[in-house]
Amino acid sequence: xAGVSQTPSNKVTEKGKYVELRCDPISGHTALYWYRQSLxxxxxFLIYFQGTGAADDSGLPNDRFFAVRPEGSVSTLKIxxxxxxxxxxxxxxxxxxxxxxxxLHFGNGTRLTVT
Amino acid sequence: AQKITQTQPGMxxxxxxxxxxxxxxxxxxxxxxxxxxxQPSSGxxxxxxxxxxxxxxxxxxxxxxxxxxxxxxxxxxxxxxSQLGDSAMYFCAMxxxxxxxxxxxxxxxxxxxxxxxx
Numbered sequence: 001x002a003g004v005s006q007t008p009s010n011k012v013t014e015k016g017k018y019v020e021l022r023c024d025p026i027s028g029h030t031a032l033y034w035y036r037q038s039l040x041x042x043x044x045f046l047i048y049f050q051g052t053g054a055a056d057d058s059g060l061p062n063d064r065f066f067a068v069r070p071e072g073s074v075s076t077l078k079i080x081x082x083x084x085x086x087x088x089x090x091x092x093x094x095x096x097x098x099x100x101x102x103x104l105h106f107g108n109g110t111r112l113t114v115t
Numbered sequence: 116a117q118k119i120t121q122t123q124p125g126m127x128x129x130x131x132x133x134x135x136x137x138x139x140x141x142x143x144x145x146x147x148x149x150x151x152x153x154q155p156s157s158g159x160x161x162x163x164x165x166x167x168x169x170x171x172x173x174x175x176x177x178x179x180x181x182x183x184x185x186x187x188x189x190x191x192x193x194x195x196x197s198q199l200g201d202s203a204m205y206f207c208a209m210x211x212x213x214x215x216x217x218x219x220x221x222x223x224x225x226x227x228x229x230x231x232x233x
Contacts, residue, residue: 033221041225045219045220108157
């Protein structure tokens with residue numbers, strides 16, 4: 001009965017570097033979401049996968065951000081040329097279906113710090 | 116316009132008292148879902164309760180209940196008999212239909228920081 005797993009839990013990187021954040025959803029959950037949470041704020045939507053395809057990537061802030069889910073399970077959020085403003089907690093969530101009544105179950109997040 | 120508005124940035128409540136956390140929402144969809152999450156200082160997001168827009172009864176889950184007033188677009192969370200462990204951030208969130216079918220992700224409010232005092 002594992003929950004959503006995110007690795008690493010903490011990542012410190014230098015400005016300009018490339019980072020990858022990994023999310024392993026709950027087994028059997030078809031929908032997967034990435035959110036970003038800054039200190040004192042609510043989570044901000046980034047991208048939503050239904051199966052392997054990105055159903056909605058309207059929340060990605062710019063083209064430095066990209067996410068994949070090649071086999072419909074594990075997902076990787078990729079950030080190129082990181083900036084200090086990218087520092088935040090990146091949360092991944094999954095839900096059993098993409099239905100309105102299906103709650104999202106969150107991982108513990110990856111805290112990204114760009115120095 | 117904000118889709119989810121939580122007007123109480125912080126609240127202090129005495130242990131064992133009931134507490135109401137306010138949430139109003141904005142949507143033009145007839146079908147939508149409303150959720151409350153708890154985020155302790157450890158950072159995990161814990162799902163508490165769900166209310167569907169077509170549900171006629173207010174949702175309840177143990178000490179949590181949702182005061183759903185559809186005409187006012189209000190979905191307040193009520194915690195009865197508060198406990199010290201209830202101290203956390205509380206987020207109201209909404210899920211709307213997605214144009215491509217199914218539902219989109221959650222849109223969150225800014226949260227309310229609840230502190231329970233002994």
